[in-house]
Amino acid sequence: MAPAVLIENLQKRYGSVEAVKDVSLHIESGEIFGLLGPNGAGKTTTIRCLCTLAEPDAGKIEVSGISVTENPKLARQHLGYVAQEIALDKVLTGRELLELQASLYHLPRSLAKERIEIVLDQLGLQDYSDQKIGTYSGGLKKRLDLAAGLLHQPQVLVLDEPTVGLDIESRYTVWSFLRQIREAGTTVLITSHYLEEIDMLADQVAIIDQGRVIASGTPSQLKDKVGGDRITLRIREFTPNDEAERAKSLLESVPAVQEVIINSAQGNSLNLVVSAQSDALSTVQRALQDAGLPTFGIAQSRPSLDDVYLAATGRTLLDADLAAAATRDEKAERKKQMR
């Protein structure tokens, strides 16, 4: 059976910007697939190509074996897309929007009515369905947007950053909803730059950076692959460069320490990879003490997906996000988003 989504060697450039350089994804039916990466990594562009909103420059994209470039209309029937920006018509009521959506997917009237009731129930929107969308809170709008994406019961539901800007309660609602539709057999492709979200939800993960997939697998596979435990260490709140370098060379000679990275974006804090043994923390602390270096803060943790990203790129997701935000050009963004 064909995979739910197959992307092979996707390339897409906007002007001089290579938004996607080489992305390949293989998404099996019925799984939640997380696409993780900092802003500007190419997640949204990949999704726009998948959902026929942008034409790939090169590569193959298939949904349940249907090529989205050769047979876009058929592919669209199998896809549900919930964009990052919530684009609803504030003058319509929730129900009217769903009715419009049903007609755009050519559902017969009676079936549309039935499905609208189902999705309203599923997302707890019954009480609000006849109110104008303009009166909805952010969380309600997102839920309505999800309901609209699911109305035609697509085989693949694509969600671009579904929880950005949501309060924690709405986030839980979205998460439990996604698990629910996975139970019902729907494949979910979700992008996020929240590590915990992907870690918790996704069956499979691809980490994408600067237009390329840099790691993929199940979250625990990825974390196991980077190995060891993590220690985040701050000599001072803002450590001077020379002191950080000194601590680095000192700690590199400690046997339990495998790797030391100076994180300049976080006030020269030190990210250590240590062998997964219980006394690593105290060994490090002792080494610092012996060398007469203070400790402002120190914490040990199991590797996270951020460490997977850090190991592959040498920077944390947060730093990459900040760097990407600094280089964003409003005009170029608008050009990408608008059709």
Next chain:
Amino acid sequence: MSTTVTSSQLSEKATGQLAPTSNLIADFLQETIALTRRLFIQLQRRPSTLAAGIIQPLMWLILFGALFQNAPEGLFGSGINYGRFIGAGIIVFTAFGGALNAGLPVMFDREFGFLNRLLVAPLVSRYSIVMASAIFITTLSLIQTVAIVVMSAFLGAGLPNASGLALVTFIVLLLVLGVTALSLGLAFSLPGHIELIAVIFVTNLPLLFASTALVPLAFMPTWLQWVASLNPLSYAIEPIRYVYLHNDWSLGSVVMQAPFGEVTLGAALLVLVGFCAVALLSIQPRLRRAFA
């Protein structure tokens, strides 16, 4: 969030989804009607645009009529006052202005991302988006036209006969269709609504003044006569004006004395049909690219 998805929904999914799009025409109608319905719901809940769209031409009628009330008798043609003269101009100017703005809602849909919702849907043809706008704008223009015709009848301009009214409707439809097409083409070409509003701004009034809406050709200096007699608006205004003044009109009636010769009513209609066709054809490549 408590309902779980049942297995019956799943089986329905398996069968319903792969069903062939059996009836393309029915599907096209369904999507067009749904998109049109949205525009009318918006209008119904925000009626101020419609109210303003009716009040504005009526104010033009009254104000322009009053401005030239004391013009010498016969200045605008034998035995007619300015109030009778201006009606045709206001009808065409109003329809033109409305159609020129047709692209704005589409532009806002682009900017807010609502258009993406339509573009990811398996529409039979994305021309249903264009079609919905055209139906909406022509309906509005016809409502405005009716208001102007009724008001100018009250102000003493009289009424064309039934066939004359049918001709007025036909002309308004042609003009609105052509201009709506151009406006939608712009809405898909320009980067944002600021730019679209700027284009509307520099197009609207100059085209009005460079037409026969406010004064007859004979009033104008020769260069402006040339401009006005090349302006499509004049080809909509003059036939309407003619049927207002003559109940015995025919396609051969001369409606305009252009610098290059006489223009008959039939010729004016041909020009409008041509304008409409050129407008529709000229936006095809742009729409195809936007909809690719």
